[in-house]
Amino acid sequence: MAKLNINGRVRDANVPNDTPLLWFIREQVGLTGTKYGCGVAQCGACSVHINGEVQRSCSIRVGDIKATDKIVTIEGLSATTSHPVQQAWAALDVPQCGYCQSGQIMAAAALLAKTKKPTDSDIDQAMTNICRCGTYQRIRAAVHLAAEGRSALNRASKARS
Amino acid sequence: MKKMIFGNAAKISRRKFMVSSAAAGGGLALGMNLPFLSDAHAQRAGTGTEINIWVVVRPNDTCVIRIARSEMGQGTLTGLAQLVAEELDCDWKKVTTEGLTPGRNLASKRAWGNMSTGGSQGIRQSQDYVRRGGAAARMMLLQAAADLWQVPVAEVTVDKGIVKHGPTFRQIGYGKVAAAAAKLPPPDPKTIKLKDPKDWKIAGKPLKRLDTAAKLNGSKIYAIDVKLPGMLNAAIKDSPVFGGKLKSFDEAKIAKMPGVKKVVRVKDSAIAVVAETWWQAKTALDALPVVWDEGPNASQSSATIAEFIKAGLTSEQTNGEIKKGDALAAIAGAAKKVEATYSTPFLSHACMEVNNATVKLSADMAELWVPTQNLEASLAALSEESGIPLNKCEVHRHDLGGGFGRRGGTQDYVRQAVVIAKEFPGTPVKLIWSREEDQAHDFFRPISQCKATAALDAQGNLTGMHIRLSGQSINAWLNPAGVVNGKDRRQLQGFWEEPHDAQIGYTVANSLIEYTMRNTHVPVGPWRGVNTNQNGVYMECFMEEIARAAGKDSLEFRRALMKNHPKHLAVLNAAAEKGNWGKPLPAGQYRGIAQFMGYGSYSAATAEVSVSPQGKLKVHRMVLALNCGHAVNPDQIAAQVEGSVAYGLSATLYGDCPVEKGRMTSLNFDSYEIMKIAEMPKVETVIVPTYDFWGGVGEPTICVVAPAVLNAVFAATGKPVRSLPLKDIKLV
Ligand code: FES
Ligand code: FES
Numbered sequence: 070m071a072k073l074n075i076n077g078r079v080r081d082a083n084v085p086n087d088t089p090l091l092w093f094i095r096e097q098v099g100l101t102g103t104k105y106g107c108g109v110a111q112c113g114a115c116s117v118h119i120n121g122e123v124q125r126s127c128s129i130r131v132g133d134i135k136a137t138d139k140i141v142t143i144e145g146l147s148a149t150t151s152h153p154v155q156q157a158w159a160a161l162d163v164p165q166c167g168y169c170q171s172g173q174i175m176a177a178a179a180l181l182a183k184t185k186k187p188t189d190s191d192i193d194q195a196m197t198n199i200c201r202c203g204t205y206q207r208i209r210a211a212v213h214l215a216a217e218g219r220s221a222l223n224r225a226s227k228a229r230s
Numbered sequence: 231m232k233k234m235i236f237g238n239a240a241k242i243s244r245r246k247f248m249v250s251s252a253a254a255g256g257g258l259a260l261g262m263n264l265p266f267l268s269d270a271h272a273q274r275a276g277t278g279t280e281i282n283i284w285v286v287v288r289p290n291d292t293c294v295i296r297i298a299r300s301e302m303g304q305g306t307l308t309g310l311a312q313l314v315a316e317e318l319d320c321d322w323k324k325v326t327t328e329g330l331t332p333g334r335n336l337a338s339k340r341a342w343g344n345m346s347t348g349g350s351q352g353i354r355q356s357q358d359y360v361r362r363g364g365a366a367a368r369m370m371l372l373q374a375a376a377d378l379w380q381v382p383v384a385e386v387t388v389d390k391g392i393v394k395h396g397p398t399f400r401q402i403g404y405g406k407v408a409a410a411a412a413k414l415p416p417p418d419p420k421t422i423k424l425k426d427p428k429d430w431k432i433a434g435k436p437l438k439r440l441d442t443a444a445k446l447n448g449s450k451i452y453a454i455d456v457k458l459p460g461m462l463n464a465a466i467k468d469s470p471v472f473g474g475k476l477k478s479f480d481e482a483k484i485a486k487m488p489g490v491k492k493v494v495r496v497k498d499s500a501i502a503v504v505a506e507t508w509w510q511a512k513t514a515l516d517a518l519p520v521v522w523d524e525g526p527n528a529s530q531s532s533a534t535i536a537e538f539i540k541a542g543l544t545s546e547q548t549n550g551e552i553k554k555g556d557a558l559a560a561i562a563g564a565a566k567k568v569e570a571t572y573s574t575p576f577l578s579h580a581c582m583e584v585n586n587a588t589v590k591l592s593a594d595m596a597e598l599w600v601p602t603q604n605l606e607a608s609l610a611a612l613s614e615e616s617g618i619p620l621n622k623c624e625v626h627r628h629d630l631g632g633g634f635g636r637r638g639g640t641q642d643y644v645r646q647a648v649v650i651a652k653e654f655p656g657t658p659v660k661l662i663w664s665r666e667e668d669q670a671h672d673f674f675r676p677i678s679q680c681k682a683t684a685a686l687d688a689q690g691n692l693t694g695m696h697i698r699l700s701g702q703s704i705n706a707w708l709n710p711a712g713v714v715n716g717k718d719r720r721q722l723q724g725f726w727e728e729p730h731d732a733q734i735g736y737t738v739a740n741s742l743i744e745y746t747m748r749n750t751h752v753p754v755g756p757w758r759g760v761n762t763n764q765n766g767v768y769m770e771c772f773m774e775e776i777a778r779a780a781g782k783d784s785l786e787f788r789r790a791l792m793k794n795h796p797k798h799l800a801v802l803n804a805a806a807e808k809g810n811w812g813k814p815l816p817a818g819q820y821r822g823i824a825q826f827m828g829y830g831s832y833s834a835a836t837a838e839v840s841v842s843p844q845g846k847l848k849v850h851r852m853v854l855a856l857n858c859g860h861a862v863n864p865d866q867i868a869a870q871v872e873g874s875v876a877y878g879l880s881a882t883l884y885g886d887c888p889v890e891k892g893r894m895t896s897l898n899f900d901s902y903e904i905m906k907i908a909e910m911p912k913v914e915t916v917i918v919p920t921y922d923f924w925g926g927v928g929e930p931t932i933c934v935v936a937p938a939v940l941n942a943v944f945a946a947t948g949k950p951v952r953s954l955p956l957k958d959i960k961l962v
Contacts, residue, residue, distance in 0.1 A: 108664065196907045
């Protein structure tokens, strides 16, 4: 039986090896912040971090994950919604329906972990998640805001509360 | 649309009332009782005291504002709360909301009014009675404080939920007088004075949404996330060919697959597998041998449908016309004739949250968890399909992961879920559609074509215009009563002469605008900006062609036709000004402009684009101007405008649902491509409210997105674009 480390907790994966990680996370672990959108690696709603890389969990088989791999879901990104990306999202009221936003936030967090000050074209390349509500303009602004650091974030949060 | 008189509701049997609410598909305003009398059936919200049906006050001064309409991302929840809080004069920092359920509304004789959320009506149709509810609660709270202090209520004021008596320097919070206020009789409706919007302090301000926090950390529970003890999961496949039937299936082949509980025939056209988890159900369903009776529709294709619709462009008979003067004579005698034929395809909604519904049926009770734009239609569907009386049914409220018109009156997935749950009495069953099922069985944006002819005189003035639309009718599919004597004026939305809703902005002396109904076998329904999204393309792309044929500036040519429509004109001017119309652009960039009206609001846009030598389009910047009358939350209006650009531009660039052998073929986002962040232009929103009407926000602006972009493409390439999507067209 495979063992999976999700948000720092190791769990037995008592499912067939070809079960998508997405559905293991949602149905066995019971963490529902990671969303199903397409199942074919097109939309990014199911994005999680595996060893710091953003991955589309609908298209990764549980059997292909090693016990040493560290999986982080939106629930594990921060304990108190305090990750700079989450704060920037709050400051600019990014979400509309919110359904795609777990994936957007995970993609943005992975981008910023590698690229401290991403350019617009870095964002275009890294952020390929679909948002049907069309929050793209605010996502872009929020990624830039998160990159600016704490004091900019604090200013933006206070500007409109 | 018909509107019942207030108070008539009680005369109609509840059952009939609710079922008709379902059939209306979100477009019909239903009657209701006076909505701000406190209701005995209403539950207490936490420890608070109910002042009236809209407002509950807790001892710590927190004000709980009740919300009837659905929240699907459009911000209505926050906007409605702002309106109530404004009249209530409470502290916005202490406002929280409580969503109402349709069972509770029904038990209270629909005290909270129509819950349907479509047609951009969430705020404009409820603003009056929710504001009155807030004002009535304030009057009662002030009276209670005055009574406590034994002073005339006229000497009492309130600021942010703190009631004050100036002369004696006394003050008290709403929380402390709530219990006494609740015992007072509600004020005479005639004595309720609503604030002048110019004095608004909470409404009209770009306040942050109240519902953001849970969307940032995965804690928000959408209907698809519901977990219930003992819950089973179902995956479903409906006949790929619309109108086909389920012939046979080989259950034995999958019976032993992990977790599988049962295979359920759902009505005569669908098959579902129920298992412990959804992934097990879906895996087994994919492995299940199924034979379909595809029926006669299997011979249909995009090509046959296009031919069928094309014939409607020249047919004798029509299904609605708007006529002024003699357009045909004007065209016959024109110095110059302009002609063009346009087409727009079927489009799916592709909400990010796929359709799903969780149903639990017991002997005398039915419960439903569902993303829905019409909670009452969901309740009605639950009752009808289960046979359990309405008053024993309840729908648990979940904000939607997108709606866009898909989840209003139709409730097809709710009915399926009930049929499945009937096989498991007492056990909740969650039905989730795969994305493929969602793409295969939408109620699509109607397909249509348009043949347009215009007459210019020797000076290049527009003297006559003939527009013939041919295409599918939403009413014919969802609301046959809306087709009266074979006429269906809804398909002419945006061309209407009557003011206030979807009025044409031009005056053309001789004008004939006609609609021919051409219904295919593909189900159709409302799609964000219903009908105005394709009619806006037709009108505004054609207006561009006329202006160019007349050798005139696109903006000036339009202005000359808009003197009788000052509101349309003002919005066009606002877009032109902010969009720097007539000013130079960087080399290789070109501008387009468009204006159109829908959903009670006036919209205009400019677009700046470039087309590379390889024919690749880039939209750099768009300016959208909107007059929605009153602007309840300017920041959320901007968010809706930005979203409408993404939704509209995605359709312009990629949107198409082709039909082959009677079925949809673009079944996931690899073939039904959706625009991403890299293609998002910079969007500037200009709100130009005139404060003399209440217009919609969620839908209006989408109708100018595509035409502004297409007209800019025309400017860039010198060639008009007459069919969508752009991915199928060689631009250079
Ligand atoms: S659900 Fe995984 S990418 Fe869409
Ligand atoms: S916020 Fe609704 S899909 Fe992105």
